[in-house]
Amino acid sequence: MIELHAFDDPRAQAAALAKAVSDALAASLAQADAASRATLAVSGGTSPRAFLQVLGSEQLDWPRVDVTLVDDRWVPEIDAASNARLVRETLFDPAQAARSARFLPLVDVASALNAHVAALNANPTHALPDVAVLGMGEDGHTASLFADAPEWPHITAETCERFVAVHPGSAPHPRVSFSLAALKRVPHLFLLIAGSRKRDVLEAATAASQDNAISKLANDRGVRLDVYWSAN
Template sequence: MSKSDITALLPEQVKLLCFDTPELLTDALAQHISQSLSDAVRSRGAAAIALSGGRTPLPLFKRLSQSPLPWSSISVTLADDRWLATDQADSNAGLIQSHLLQHQAQQARFFGLWQADKSAHDAEADCAQRLASLPAELDLVVLGMGNDGHTASLFPCAEELEHALETDEPCAAVTPTSAPHVRMTLSAKRLLASRERILHLKGADKLETLQQALLDDDIRIMPIRLFLRQPLTIYWSP
């Protein structure tokens, strides 16, 4: 699978940026996010970004934490999270708190999804109320992608997928059968209510998954296809 093969399949509204190393990707993406958030604060007085968790974006989080941005005017939330306490290793909120909300970025306003006293399904309404404090349109959404074509926690194996894809609510509880932990995910509608969407990928396997996603259009088999139908910038490195 070559980058040129992928580029030939991309729809007009999708842009693929390839970098020789993860470090070069981190530099470029951190610079772009920093500029976008700064511009939003300058234009509108505030900015809001939704980030994805996992291990791939940790260097990005560390880099952003050192950026001299107007963090007190920036809100941060998650595209999705596992329904775990923040001190658990698989908690995306925990990763955000320990890798991003440090140094310069300590002043950011963080809107986590997890709640200690309820199941994910029971917490949907409270989570929606919490997310209502964010602007109706996010400035940036940074997504990842699994090799099954899921993004955020829009898993093709989950019974709740159709609800998460179609609901007008900002979030949905999801129980994947192919991955551990119940999740809370921003709904498709909430993720698409954003000025810009970025897909952050690492590894040759992700190019193979991307190719598979581009060869068909069934969103329920590979939910990432929904976002490939919209304006999207893909940042990829080996």
Template structure:
């Protein structure tokens, strides 16, 4: 299921989402001594990242990671890791921990095995998950065009998977749907009328492999909070 939160401006959305996420992370640290948040790349979350980075939080007890990543050098402009370091891991958030899901040059089965083991003890389950959405209805790197889409959506999938999209560049690593869906708080952050149209299309159908974001929006017991601004 989903709950739609509409805002009159992107600035207002960024501030409201940052306030909400900060409260969740602070509460988690108070309860368990630690918290984790998985974020997505792209230009949309940059404003949110900036606002969140200035929050007075116990950042040393908070681990940030990515919902997915392109398997490129971290200095590449296509790197979500670079994006997060430049926009979120700044200001107060410089003290946060970062769990790298892109490690080394080759995305091998051995690397995946090591990452899956580390993810299980470091960040999973997420306290907060911030998703984005592509024009084709993909989220994280759950691409409808990929040969891996069925395994990525499987309830038996490993936490992290290799995905090779056919309609987008770069080999990817992504958290699987089974583990993304375990997040205690899930948000879909989208902006613009084009993304609102894609959202409406996703809500109008039920074939998950056609538009993987449907797995979050239409799950009977998982609430995805959609934050949208023009």
């Protein structure tokens, strides 16, 4: 099920999504004992920067929060394409309240990609998120679940593993990503998009089953996806 939250102003969109994510994390923490933690997975790219900056100032029990990524490119963290770099520059800025959270990156280029993904799946610290914020490309991919990747059948249908390695045909860099099966199990799932083109892609993907990740996610009756869309 999709719930659309529409905004004319991207600043209002960022503020509303930050409040919703903060509330979802607070609810997850409240349901657990004092020793338990909550996990937030966020996306990279350019779209989430304003949202992450606002979220970082939210007053939350950040020392009990683990922050990870929905996906990341297999590049060093100093690379401009690194999603981990974006998170450190926004949520973990020294001026932010969120700086006291624990960051769990997905990439370690000192390792081999497949071996690293296997280690992530075996590591209970890299838990299924309580809250995840997705992005979406104009081809309908979300996370790094690209339909043109050779791993497509595995990452969308066959695997129950949390993490998968992906080699997109239409985008640079190998990737580490949560699998579709993992995303479907996230209790609080948000999608951050902007512009008429992406809204059209989402509406088409929802109206009829398509061979892309956002359509597979949106048409799963067990999934609730809160979409925060800005016209600009």
